[in-house]
Amino acid sequence: MQAMATRTSDLENTKTPDEDKVKMSCDMSATSGGCPFAPEDVVNIIAELFAVDRDTKIHNYFICSKNMCNTVTQCCKSVLGSKKFHHDRFITAKYWWLVFKEDQSAENCGMYCFICKKHQMANPQNKSEKFCSKPSIRFKYDALNTHATVGVHAAAMENELLQHMSPFHQENVQRKAVRNSVYNKAFSTAYFIMSNYIANRVFVPLIEFAETVLHVPDLRYFDHKSVASCREILILLGKTLKQKITDSVRCRDSFGLMTDEVTDISVSQQLVTFIQYFDKSKGCMQTKFLSSQDILVEYNSANANAIYSLLKKEIESNDLSVKSCKGLSTDGASGWQ
Structure with missing residues (x-):
């Protein structure tokens, strides 16, 4: 940011x-x-x-x-x-x-x-x-x-x-007065999109919809509508949510991983991983998105050694214990053997 x-x-x-x-x-x-x-x-x-x-x-x-x-x-x-x-x-x-x-x-x-x-x-x-x-x-x-x-x-x-x-000065004073409220509304909108698995490209149209149709005029002061700014907002929220998830998992005795290799539109091989754990406060299993790692940044192909190293690196980078990983779910392809 x-x-x-x-x-x-x-x-x-x-x-x-x-x-x-x-x-x-x-x-x-x-x-x-x-x-x-x-x-x-x-x-x-x-x-x-x-x-x-x-x-x-x-x-x-x-x-x-x-x-x-x-x-x-x-x-x-x-x-x-x-x-x-x-x-x-x-x-x-x-x-x-x-x-x-x-x-x-x-x-x-x-x-x-x-x-x-x-x-x-x-x-x-x-x-x-x-x-x-x-x-x-x-x-x-x-x-x-x-x-x-x-x-x-x-x-x-x-x-x-x-x-x-002048009207210009009054506008500037009003902008400063509602700055924190505007950021709160914008970030809440971005969080709603992320938590409901809605495509992030609707972020700016949703902000504009709230401003005009739902009569939230202060949102006109939200200037960070460029692609780069929207990406930074989503990344920041993602890091915050990920930290919250890993903090919760760290308090548990065990967790499991679900992972698979996916080739995206840029022909990059992404290792997409979800983490599963039992949430005592809610009394049920929770499955949360954990990470998406570009395999070809460090390795030539998505072989077993590359996948193992990336998973281990992801677990350790979040201060989780490899020994606490009690389960691993994959599609059973030959690359996992």
């Missing part, structure tokens, strides 16, 4: 210009308090999120700067009671994301983060919805500074920034 690993590594290390913009914008927001969005975009988002009527009033840095607002209404002060919201301290460029909502109901009157509210970001640890769907009434600097640095706020910021980025 070296080719696949190389391509995957290249993908992980590839950065788009938009990705750099996201990082720079997040860094700017986290360090200097600067807003990475246009003021009119902020005003439009707030207008969509907060319904304004005669009983409510919205305060935000960009809104109040335009309307020259510098305090909350007397009615709001009455609703808050002993708590005091200092407009001049909190409605500033540093807290551009802060929205203070005046409301006749004390339950809805307080501070919100319009970015977190838009993306419905609640604290994953304590499930707190403060600054999101519920207002915060802790009018302290540390409350605002803490919210500005928590992970959910950063995640909401990134989500919002991604909506302003």
Whole structure:
């Protein structure tokens, strides 16, 4: 899988210009308090999120700067009671994301983060919805500074920034997010083909069928569809399954072999071998494919000595004992004598 690993590594290390913009914008927001969005975009988002009527009033840095607002209404002060919201301290460029909502109901009157509210970001640890769907009434600097640095706020910021980025960057982010899931689905498909003795040439058509007909759109990100890549996938799965089989056989006292010489389409003589053993966990005999060895690589013909040497080599290479081989099944041809 070296080719696949190389391509995957290249993908992980590839950065788009938009990705750099996201990082720079997040860094700017986290360090200097600067807003990475246009003021009119902020005003439009707030207008969509907060319904304004005669009983409510919205305060935000960009809104109040335009309307020259510098305090909350007397009615709001009455609703808050002993708590005091200092407009001049909190409605500033540093807290551009802060929205203070005046409301006749004390339950809805307080501070919100319009970015977190838009993306419905609640604290994953304590499930707190403060600054999101519920207002915060802790009018302290540390409350605002803490919210500005928590992970959910950063995640909401990134989500919002991604909506302003190019489709190419969004595609690249989505590709990285589902990479492991895509590989898992592809390898599971290959395993299904192998375990059901289906021709491996249907691997790519089956992937495409799952993507289009079974509506698994993430499979469009699976790029390893070349003949060489498919072969590597199947070989890797084959080695893994073979290791699992030999590990199981190694725990048994005995096993048997079934083998025969087959000449394939390339006129190569292949020694195809199956292994049989008793599986105690399943309470029955198991017959599994073990190997396919090219006889003519080391020997001139498929004679008895060549077959014996290859079988012995295969047994020993899998850390199995030759003495544990209690049975051998062949077709009884003269080459086996």
